[in-house]
Amino acid sequence: MSDLPKSYDHTKVESDIYKKWMDSGYFTPENLPNAKTREPYTIIMPPPNANAPLHVGHALGMTIEDILIRFERMRGKKTLWLPGTDHAGFETQVVFEKKLEKQGTSRFKMTREEFYKGAWDFVQENKHISEEGIKRLGASCDWTRNTFTLDPEVVKIVYQTFKQMHEDGLVYRSGRICNWCPKHQTGLADLETKYEERVEPFYYLKYGPFTIGTSRPETKYGDKYVVLHPDDKRYEKYKPGETFEAEWINGPVKATIIKDKAVDMEFGSGVMTITPAHDPVDFEIAQRHKLNYEQIIDKRGKLLDIAGEFAGQKILDARLKIVEKLGKIGLLEKTDEKYKHNVQLCYKCGNLIEPQIVPQWYIKMTEKLKDGRPSLRDIALKALNKKEVQIVTEKFEKIFRNWMENIRDWPISRQIWWGIPIPVKYCSDCQEVIIDIDDKTQSCPKCASSRLEKDPDTFDTWFSSGQWPYATLMANQAKKDRQDLETYFPTQVMETGWDILFFWVARMVMLSYYKTHKSPFEKVFLHGLVRDKDKQKMSKSKNNVVDPLGVIDLYGCDALRFALIFSTSAGNDIPLSEDKVKGMKHFGNKLWNISRFILSNSVIASPDAERGEAILPKEKIASDALAMTDADKDILAKLDALIKSSTVNLENFRLHEAAQEIYQFVWHEFADVYIEASKTQLKDEKLKANTLATCYLLLATCLKLLHPFMPFITEHIWSILRERKLVEDELLIVADWPKTLDLLEQLVSEASGYP
């Protein structure tokens, strides 16, 4: 009898197997057998946040990437999967600030250096946790190339890109209005804000001869322009540029009439006053008509001195009091109207965005490049048209196009401290802008003044991670004497969640074409969101967050991986339940017991089974073709079909279909049908050898097909087969992917006597 335990225990083998793989060196492509003749196949890992433990979304991504990498490695590619971790600027700063808050302090009570040092140590402490998590997920990535987004080599590349863009006139600093989060004290890109529907009172105020509507009376201090639609018949008699005296909140003002098509005649009274310093639409109107404007609200969201007795109050606190005052002085005409509109919020803290005029660096998205190439936006669209970048599943390509077509300039500066500082100095005397990527410039090259002021801002994280595919390869090239960029770029696949299609994928495409003239990757595979069994988003507040490592402890990494892949079609959200993982653990056990059965029979029924006989079943089977039973022929034909179809499915990213058909075959064909038939066949001396050989072939092939999905148990069983000299390759991770044998045709022709 077999000496193997009755059930498979993942806890005893997973870490040993990962170590075995590490020791083999096969995660590093140059160490693979016949590395020189292999064709490169590269995936750059989306670097998880160094500061947070992995969540189940990471587990999904890592699993998909690992499946692709293991599949291609077995198919003979020179596979590089480059791991990394992300300093995750804004995200981490928010987490770190919360920690400070708990300690009763805040970044505004520290120097910038103290803060940066604190955040750095915080991240370094946690960084190994994510790396450990990646390993426990079975990721066969090349740790010798592990890269951190703040590695000096990476930062240098980011700086060089910025400098080049500045020389090309692609980046500029502008004092236009931006999204401002009063809590986090930073500007945000449109993408970093969200909208929420609110129903709020809508007030009608008397403004000279007009009635204006507003939901934000507190911003109306200082309003001295009234804007009408040029085609509005009601106000035909008022000419643009005319002025009039109006009694207003803070006393009489001299108001000027402006006509602009931005006004909606149907909305409210069809008349509005503008607050250019705190509203994007108003700002644009002011720009068009070259109007003056004044700051009413400070960066913390409090009213300034212009608000008189309300100065220093938070706007929401002041609103009702101001309405009351307006009523008292007879300016309030109507208050009972409700108004449903979308308010813009910080995506991180959910606080109201208060637009502010703060200088920011922007990248031009729609302007032609100096070297004659189209704009960054158009280059990316062209790449899609020419299929140099393909997004898996067409729907994402459509979404991508739609977003690209409406793109606006990208603000890349943030007023946060944790991140890559913007390498710019300003001359206090002549205002010269100096790009200083080595931080060595001491005096202004233009006027020789030594009064230089450093830009206080940091880059948007996505500006640096948008360069990740080439930056990682270049950084490794700089660290070690390797030709990584030449060898592994462009990469083959970018696998990530669809939620960062715009944040990340779009920027990678644009920046890579800009810098390298090449696409960063051939294909983009987007996975969906992992949800709980009730399709709810996982969140701490709902207490339904699945900790992947906890699941691995309970059911094993293979079970988690298989459960995640099993019903995952590209880009659709995935409900994950404990039952599903449990079911997949059962499947692993099934495979284990198939192996036990075969091994126990190979000892008793065929003590003389030689290695050669076992590993070359095809020849053995062929020579004995006439002795084959229908069961033998049937299962081999099905195996053959499985090899073909699962290979094609994997090639086309239909991982779930491959997983399902392999599952189906192993359990319901191999085990339920063939193993049952073999029990009789093994008792027949004439059929015994052939039956065993068929079992070996089936088992070895299934282990190979399953290995990308369930790397640990398959490698473990393989090692047992190997100990008994039943398989040739030492490690399954580098075994050859099964080739179709066209067995059935061969068997039929031989059995029937025709060549």
Add this chain to the structure above:
RNA sequence: GGUCGCAUAGCUCAGUUGGUUAGAGCGUUGCAUUCACAUUGCAAAGGCCCCUGGUUCGAGUCCAGGUGCGAUCACCA
């Protein structure tokens, strides 16, 4: 308001280019159990594939319209 998507078994979902009796996991019901595995096996129940119309020899799959649901983007005070 723009864009995109979804609707298939009790639940969660697969179903690539249109092609026989539409599948899986979990759940339900009945039977089996010294024989690899109770983390099991065998069997069963359960589907106008949202509705209407069209294209086709043939539609869950393609087209049009409808209904319901959702995602995402967006400067209407």
